[in-house]
Amino acid sequence: MTATTATKAPRPPRVLRAPGGLSVRLHPRSVLVVALLLACALAASVVLIGSGDYPMEPTDVLRTLTGGGTGAQEFIVRELRLPRVVVGLLAGAALGLAGAVFQSVTRNPLGSPDVLGLAQGATTGALLVIVLWHGDTASVAAGAAAGGLAAGAAIYALAWRKGVHGYRFVLVGVGVAAVLTALIGYLLTKAGLTDAARATVWMVGSLTGRGWEQVWPLLGACAVLVPLALGHGRSLRMLEMGDDTAYALGVRVERVRIGALGTAVLLTTAATAAAGPIAFVALAAPQVARRLTRAPGPNLFAATCTGAALLTGADLAAQRLFGADRLPVGAFTGMAGGCYLLWLLFTERRAGRI
Numbered sequence: 466m467t468a469t470t471a472t473k474a475p476r477p478p479r480v481l482r483a484p485g486g487l488s489v490r491l492h493p494r495s496v497l498v499v500a501l502l503l504a505c506a507l508a509a510s511v512v513l514i515g516s517g518d519y520p521m522e523p524t525d526v527l528r529t530l531t532g533g534g535t536g537a538q539e540f541i542v543r544e545l546r547l548p549r550v551v552v553g554l555l556a557g558a559a560l561g562l563a564g565a566v567f568q569s570v571t572r573n574p575l576g577s578p579d580v581l582g583l584a585q586g587a588t589t590g591a592l593l594v595i596v597l598w599h600g601d602t603a604s605v606a607a608g609a610a611a612g613g614l615a616a617g618a619a620i621y622a623l624a625w626r627k628g629v630h631g632y633r634f635v636l637v638g639v640g641v642a643a644v645l646t647a648l649i650g651y652l653l654t655k656a657g658l659t660d661a662a663r664a665t666v667w668m669v670g671s672l673t674g675r676g677w678e679q680v681w682p683l684l685g686a687c688a689v690l691v692p693l694a695l696g697h698g699r700s701l702r703m704l705e706m707g708d709d710t711a712y713a714l715g716v717r718v719e720r721v722r723i724g725a726l727g728t729a730v731l732l733t734t735a736a737t738a739a740a741g742p743i744a745f746v747a748l749a750a751p752q753v754a755r756r757l758t759r760a761p762g763p764n765l766f767a768a769t770c771t772g773a774a775l776l777t778g779a780d781l782a783a784q785r786l787f788g789a790d791r792l793p794v795g796a797f798t799g800m801a802g803g804c805y806l807l808w809l810l811f812t813e814r815r816a817g818r819i
Contacts, residue, residue: 495758495767502757502770506554509777513553514546516781517789544676552675553780553794554773555683556736557746561772562694562765563736564747565754566729569701569763570722571634574809577748578733579802581638584744585645586616587737588668592649595664596656603678605667606738613734616641621726670741670795672780679739686735690728695765697725702762743795745802746772746779752809 514530515521519541521529529538530547560578567576578584590612594600600608624637649668653661700721703711708718733747750772754764757771776794783797784790 492758492760495760495764498754498757499767499770502767502774506557506770506774506777509774509781510550510554513550513777513781513784514542516784517541517546548677548680549672549675550777551680552683552739553672553777555680555687556672556740556743557750557773557776558691558769559683559687559732559736559772560743560747561750561754561775562691562769563729563732564749564772565751565763565765565768566694566697566701566725567747568751569705570725570729571632572705573632573635574752574813575748576635576638577745577751578729579744579748580642581635582616582620582640582642582645583613583638583730583733584737584742585642585649586619587613587734588742589645589648589652590615591667592652592656592664595667596652596660599660606679606682609738610734613737614730616645617726617730617734621723666793667741669793670743670798671793672740673790673793675740683735683739686731690732690735691769694725694728694732695769697721697728698763698765701725701765705763741795743776744799745805746776746798748809749802749805750775 511523511526515523515526519537521538521542525534525538526542528534529542534542564577567578567581568574570576587609591605591609593612594605594608598604620634620638620641623641624634626633653664656664700711700716703714703716704718704721711718711721736743751764751768753775754767754771758764758767760767776798779798779801780794783792783794786792
């Protein structure tokens with residue numbers, strides 16, 4: 466062939482302008498991907514609600530959700546299965562969004578709560594409550610939230626040196642995670658048989674037995690924190706170009722970094738307190754969203770939808786492959802996420818970034 470093949474240029478984003486000078490950039494592919502992800506998450510949720518010892522068709526589930534089911538169906542759907550699905554959707558969305566913020570701030574695809582020690586901090590807080598004070602479910606959730614916040618504050622303080630560099634933040638987080646993992650092992654050796662079994666079950670991460678008492682705190686946290694995190698999207702996109710460029714564009718770098726990281730830490734601790742430490746969703750969701758949308762920037766909203774779809778899909782797959790409540794969703798995401806992490810490390814190494 467004598468003629469060169471022309472490369473198809475990506476479609477430019479559309480800009481929607483609102484009164485008052487506000488504008489929103491929309492990438493057509495991103496809008497389509499987000500719509501498909503939401504549809505997948507909702508479809509998986511309907512199938513999940515209909516799964517179990519009392520199976521229901523999707524049409525029966527939808528009819529019951531709209532108030533047309535029998536008394537038995539109303540009880541099974543609204544009291545037993547719907548809270549579990551809502552916790553899965555909210556926790557997946559929170560973890561996906563938190564992972565996108567961490568990876569954007571650190572400029573590292575390995576920057577996620579799983580790797581940086583936040584999940585280990587939440588686990589340590591929960592185990593302290595279980596082992597030392599034999600606390601109830603609400604106390605364990607509060608301990609997990611406190612442990613995650615303490616771990617996040619410690620990592621930021623140790624990584625600070627005239628600002629926070631991405632790789633330094635990751636390395637400090639890995640070190641803190643190692644220390645907390647050792648502390649978790651020590652607490653398990655000191656726990657009684659009952660407390661150790663209870664702690665082990667919590668550490669796996671599961672949606673089994675989740676009720677409305679877990680839904681409402683997580684829903685309230687997401688209602689406040691998700692808009693705050695999404696509001697940092699423009700600044701984080703500039704921050705990815707480097708601190709000097711962001712300063713030149715008028716971004717208050719450290720204020721944005723502290724605000725975004727603080728919001729991500731709170732999202733992670735809220736999700737962990739409700740569902741336990743669900744592995745690898747925060748790591749995988751932003752990368753999957755970036756590859757699906759092919760759009761620049763942190764892709765915060767797409768990562769949020771991807772996290773919800775991944776966690777509900779993983780819960781559905783675990784139930785269909787191993788039986789209802791036989792395998793906790795945290796164990797399933799851990800197995801699948803480990804394979805994904807190996808693939809991510811391989812591709813990053815081939816690209817020369819690690």
